[in-house]
Amino acid sequence: MKAISVHLTDQCNNSCIFCVVGSHKEKKESVNKRLLTKFLEENANKGYENVNIHGGEATILDDFEEILSLIQEMNYKEISLQTNARKLANIEYAERLCLKGIKLFVVSIHGKNAMQHDNITQTTGSFDEAVQGIRNVKSLGAKVRTNTVVCKDNMKNLGNITEMLINENIDHINISGIHPVGKAYKNFARVTPKYIDSMRYIFMAVDLCIKKNQVITLEGFPTCMVRDYEDYQIKWDDFHFKLLYHNFLINDYSEFMETKTKERGQVCLSCKDTKCGGVYKEYLEFYGWDEFINANEYNLL
Numbered sequence: 001m002k003a004i005s006v007h008l009t010d011q012c013n014n015s016c017i018f019c020v021v022g023s024h025k026e027k028k029e030s031v032n033k034r035l036l037t038k039f040l041e042e043n044a045n046k047g048y049e050n051v052n053i054h055g056g057e058a059t060i061l062d063d064f065e066e067i068l069s070l071i072q073e074m075n076y077k078e079i080s081l082q083t084n085a086r087k088l089a090n091i092e093y094a095e096r097l098c099l100k101g102i103k104l105f106v107v108s109i110h111g112k113n114a115m116q117h118d119n120i121t122q123t124t125g126s127f128d129e130a131v132q133g134i135r136n137v138k139s140l141g142a143k144v145r146t147n148t149v150v151c152k153d154n155m156k157n158l159g160n161i162t163e164m165l166i167n168e169n170i171d172h173i174n175i176s177g178i179h180p181v182g183k184a185y186k187n188f189a190r191v192t193p194k195y196i197d198s199m200r201y202i203f204m205a206v207d208l209c210i211k212k213n214q215v216i217t218l219e220g221f222p223t224c225m226v227r228d229y230e231d232y233q234i235k236w237d238d239f240h241f242k243l244l245y246h247n248f249l250i251n252d253y254s255e256f257m258e259t260k261t262k263e264r265g266q267v268c269l270s271c272k273d274t275k276c277g278g279v280y281k282e283y284l285e286f287y288g289w290d291e292f293i294n295a296n297e298y299n300l301l
Contacts, residue, residue, distance in 0.1 A: 003050035003080075004043050005243040005253060006036065008067070012057040014084050014121040016110070018151055018184035018191045021056060032247065033063075037070065039244045044074040052241065054082035059097075068100035080104040082147075086126055088133030098140045105137050106174075109146045111153075112160035120153055134168055145172035147219075151191045155198040158205040166214050173209060174234075175202055177220035179261070180282035188286050195225040196291045206232055220280075223273040224292060230273075267292050 010021050040051075051071050058064055058081065071079055078101065085107040088094040107130060111117025117127035134144050146165050148154070154161065158175065165173050178184050178192050202218065206229055209216035218226055219234045226233055241253035250256050258277030267289060268278050279292065 001050060002048055002240045003052050003242075004039070004048050005052040005054065005241045006039070007054055007056075007243070007245045008036075008058040008064070009056040009061055011060060012055060012084070013060050013086060014057065014123045014126055016108075016121050016149075016183070017153075017187050018120075018149055018178050018182075020179050020182040020184060022182040035247065036067070036244065039249075040071060040074050040076075043242065044076065048076065048242075050078045050080055051076045052080045052082070057084055057086075059083055059087040059093075065096060065100060068097065068102070072101050076101075078103045080106060082106040082108075083133075084108050084121070084126065084130055085133030085137075086129040088136055089129040091136045091139075094133065094136040095140055098137065098142050102142065104143045104145060105134075106145045106147055107134055109148055109161065109165065110151070112157045112164060116154060116157065120151065131168065134170070138169060143171045145174060146170050147174045147176055149176045149178055150193065150198050150202060151178060152193050153191070155193050155201050158201045159208055162205040162208050162214075162216075166209070166212050170214075172215045172217070173205075174217045174219055175205060176218075177280075178283075179220060179280055180286070181261075185282055188282070192283070192286070194287060194291060195221065199225055203229055222279050222292065223271060223276040224267075265289050265292065 012019070061067070068079065081097070081102050081104070083105060085105065088097070088105070109117065109130060110120045111127060114127040117130070118124050121127075134146075138144055148158070148161055150158065162173060177195070180188055180192055184191055202221075206216055206218070208214075216232060217234045218229065218232050221233065223230060223233070243250040243253045243256075258275070261281065262277035262279055263281050263284060264278035268276070
């Protein structure tokens with residue numbers, strides 16, 4: 001898929017303990033409207049199938065619906081929105097966003113229930129609003145993909161989270177490894193599990209989805225840690241995102257993530273997956289290479 005991606009804001013009405021952009025409720029800023037308009041105009045009618053919007057939380061911007069109208073006017077086929085879905089709990093608001101071209105909502109769900117999710121988002125009521133938001137947009141005919149970031153607080157409950165999402169008729173479940181930047185770096189010891197400790201729970205969630213014929217993907221994990229489950233890794237070769245992030249333009253987001261944010265070590269030289277960028281640099285700063293050197297000795301299942 002060929003798409004453009006826009007980071008609209010760092011501001012958020014949640015405050016997740018592993019947020020990569022360090023989002024918080026009080027930060028007041030948004031994308032440069034003139035720069036955004038220029039970016040959309042320059043890429044209109046050039047074969048981009050989708051505009052992917054993310055933050056922070058774009059729905060809390062006062063001019064968010066105006067931005068959606070601007071995208072529609074430029075004839076982009078579809079819009080996808082990465083969101084915590086809290087504002088979508090209002091059915092009238094959810095309907096307006098669907099009418100303005102959002103076909104896919106990518107919703108962050110990080111807990112098996114309100115207690116766990118709200119503890120991670122540090123926002124009381126965020127789970128109940130997210131679930132209602134999901135139900136609302138599903139009732140309006142939109143598709144929902146969820147994203148669950150694996151952290152120390154939820155890794156043992158990934159099966160419970162997955163089962164709950166299956167019961168909500170989610171179209172696509174995605175499980176992500178932590179990218180240890182922003183608050184995830186600041187809170188590294190609190191939030192970031194070693195891969196060798198978390199993978200068994202991730203694989204249990206995948207197995208459950210296979211059993212239930214549920215679409216599931218994995219994102220952000222080194223190939224050596226998902227052995228026998230490589231087919232469920234997101235195939236970044238299939239996605240080509242041009243990203244506007246604040247005032248910076250990244251022509252190929254997936255290439256940037258694999259080549260600029262990760263590091264390959266000596267152990268990677270024997271890996272057959274030349275597309276894997278290795279391990280997040282910040283992860284290595286804290287944990288080093290030992291678990292990767294000895295990866296074949298671990299029973300990850």
